[in-house]
Amino acid sequence: MEAASAPLPELASVPWRSPEDAASLRRRGHLWTFFTFVHVVPFLGAAAGLVLLNPLAGPVAFVALVHAWIIPELYAFRGASVARPKGPRHGDAEDVAQGFLGDLLGHHARELQRETGLAMERGKLGVWLVGEAGALLVSGRRVHCFCIRATGAELPPSDRVAHLLLALRTDEIGFATVANHAFAGAPWRVRRRLDARMRPALDEALQTSVRPVPQPSISV
Amino acid sequence: MGRLIRMDSTGHSALAAWTAVDEAAYDAAVEAFRRELDEGYIAVVSEGEGHATQVRELPKDAELVIMRRPIAGG
Numbered sequence: 001m002e003a004a005s006a007p008l009p010e011l012a013s014v015p016w017r018s019p020e021d022a023a024s025l026r027r028r029g030h031l032w033t034f035f036t037f038v039h040v041v042p043f044l045g046a047a048a049g050l051v052l053l054n055p056l057a058g059p060v061a062f063v064a065l066v067h068a069w070i071i072p073e074l075y076a077f078r079g080a081s082v083a084r085p086k087g088p089r090h091g092d093a094e095d096v097a098q099g100f101l102g103d104l105l106g107h108h109a110r111e112l113q114r115e116t117g118l119a120m121e122r123g124k125l126g127v128w129l130v131g132e133a134g135a136l137l138v139s140g141r142r143v144h145c146f147c148i149r150a151t152g153a154e155l156p157p158s159d160r161v162a163h164l165l166l167a168l169r170t171d172e173i174g175f176a177t178v179a180n181h182a183f184a185g186a187p188w189r190v191r192r193r194l195d196a197r198m199r200p201a202l203d204e205a206l207q208t209s210v211r212p213v214p215q216p217s218i219s220v
Numbered sequence: 221m222g223r224l225i226r227m228d229s230t231g232h233s234a235l236a237a238w239t240a241v242d243e244a245a246y247d248a249a250v251e252a253f254r255r256e257l258d259e260g261y262i263a264v265v266s267e268g269e270g271h272a273t274q275v276r277e278l279p280k281d282a283e284l285v286i287m288r289r290p291i292a293g294g
Contacts, residue, residue, distance in 0.1 A: 006274050009262060010290050082294070084286050091282070096231025106269045112225030121270065125292040162227060163288045166264045169272035180293035 008167060008174030020176035022125055022139070026182075029142045032184040036072050043068035072189070079145035079183025082134025085117060086149075090156035097158035104162060118200035119161050119201035120208065123172045127205040130168060131198075132160040135179065136190065137206045141188045146179035224249050226256060226287040235287070236265070238280075246280060253278040253285070259286035 018024070020185075049062040050057040079122070090097075098143030102110045107120060111121045118129040133149040151164035168175045183190070191202050230241065235256065236249035252283040257276070265273045265282045278285060 007289075010292065013290075015290065055281060090229070093229060093231040093275070100225075100227070100232050104266060129241075149294045150291050151289050155227070156229070156231055159227045159231060164228075166266070166272050166288050167291050168288060169266075169270060170264055170274050175291075178291060178293055182222055182227075208250075 006171070008171040008178060010167070011174050014178055017177050019173050020125075020181075021173060023072065024177075025125060025137075025139055025144055028181055029140070029184045030145065032075075032142075036075070038186070039066045039071045043071075054119065062109045072185075073193075075183055076185055076189040077193045079143070079185065080190050082145045082147050082182055083118060083129065083131040083136055083194060083198055084133075085131075086133045087153055087157070087160070090154070094156040094158060097156040097162065101158040101162045101165070105115070105166060112201055112204060113161070116198045117157075117161075118198055118201040119163060119165050120201060120205055121168060123207060124212070125166065125172060125176060128168060128207045129198075129201050129205050130161055130164045132157045134182070135164060135168070135175075136202065137176070138207070138209045141186065142184050143187050143202070145183040145190065146176065147182050148175070148179035158178060221281050222241065222246075222285065224253055224285045224287070226261065226276070227289070232286075240280060246278075250278050253287075256287045260290065262290060263287055 014123065017151060044063045047068070049063040050061040098114070101113065101119070103114060109120050119129050121128045121130060127139050129136040133146060133147070135146045137144040137146065150160050155163070185201065187206055190200055196200060222238045223234060226233045226235055234253045236245070238245040238249045253263065263275045264279070264286045265275050265279060266284050266286055267273060275285065
């Protein structure tokens with residue numbers, strides 16, 4: 001994927017946002033780690049303290065442990081939800097749209113999209129998985145979850161994916177800037193909250209993210 | 221041959237087709253192209269896997285020009 005010659009026109013609708021790049025994504029990742037830490041540690045500390053002070057407080061300590069577990073889980077659930085299928089299926093139109101989306105993808109990405117519903121695209125920020133109303137970005141050791149959609153509920157699902165894919169290919173930085181960042185965390189946290197059929201796409205994106213970027217061959 | 225298509229509720233609709241030597245067909249395609257831009261669509265030239273470029277004028281030599289809707293944060 002190459003840098004865009006022109007920025008996405010949709011950036012005009014979010015003039016207050018600064019462009020999302022690798023450094024800002026790293027900052028977001030660190031912030032999410034920090035907030036997870038401050039949500040979990042006080043509850044763990046409270047649970048341990050209660051049991052040490054009085055073992056009869058065990059049930060209350062258990063509730064504190066549940067809180068320490070459930071808050072990060074809810075955030076991860078929110079992140080993984082961006083990839084879930086949304087909206088009406090539009091049966092007949094979907095067949096046409098699926099064929100068109102397949103034409104935009106390479107052989108491997110096409111098969112993966114048909115099996116998982118997510119279109120994989122390698123960009124400069126990392127490896128993207130584009131769904132109907134959101135995208136996951138595998139970047140470094142984190143998965144970033146973005147809420148983003150094509151306007152128009154009457155579009156068939158594969159057309160929604162194609163809209164997002166074309167916008168991503170046009171301007172990756174602009175795409176990440178227009179999208180709402182929903183979550184960043186370790187891949188295993190997102191994976192366990194994804195639909196089972198989507199998990200192979202995340203596995204594939206993780207493998208692709210650590211492979212060297214293929215260079216175009218030069219004929220002599 | 222160039223094709224202008226719009227992604228819409230039918231999956232996609234073919235709006236126009238033209239060749240480099242057929243000026244009339246190209247002019248009709250330009251008209252359709254401008255109409256879609258006025259409707260709020262955004263034109264993208266698909267340049268194969270991983271590549272796409274946004275355009276404001278219909279390129280005569282493009283094989284496939286796709287009209288897409290704006291996207292927004294969900």
